[in-house]
Amino acid sequence: MTKKLDYIRFIREKVGSERIFLNFAGGLICNEEGEVLLQKRGDRNAWGFPGGAMELGESAEETAIREVYEETGLKVTVEHLIGVYTKYYDEYPNGDQAQTIVFFFQCKTVGGTLKTDGNETLELKYFPIDQFPPLFVKQHEDAWEDWLSKKKGCFR
Template structure:
């Protein structure tokens, strides 16, 4: 089902729900690609909701492509981050369950749409800006620390 979150929100309003996401840590050498997100006007990893019937792998490949213009190859799973609550600017509340993957670019080119993606930049891992929520900050710390197979 495309646009599952809109369908779900039409039934529950802003009440807390669990939502599943996939995010890509797109790395080149010792730098990582970050997205300045339109929903928060802050930096985070590219990624998004896993639609009904879609795998986390399919979602991250699709979402990274949509949000950055890049085609990527998954190298490894960084981790699964599950104990995080997030309140969106519109008041929606969710426990976000996210699978983060370490990826490398294999094609395409960076593209900013000015809506969902306000900016894209590679940052040295140790010089990345503060990310928009704790889930993304923890994933960045694990990425910079060389950890894999993390579960929280």
């Protein structure tokens, strides 16, 4: 078995904090009551959808499935693509800059149990659609709006 490469660390060692493209994938997951799962992120202390960075050799779907599991403890399958969100910029707390590209999927839980790690994930909570908290970045807000509008395969 080969050691997994931490792509972001690898590339940042070469370019420092300069603006680069970073690819992410995440999932929108509903429970049986129709509430939507959000993750309180450790890096921002704010709510967002579970997901994370793609590693070399992964597809966007594989990334979403892996990241949802790592951040929530839930095993999921991808039902469909909500959208691809590409023209967004972020500056991280450590000063790193990126144009972030996010693939958002509607996911279905097929196993696992909710768990937090106290580091990447501070809290996990299902929210009713009409009681949604602010989300930590515009990409998540746009994906949320597209999902509420029942759109599929969006691109922004």
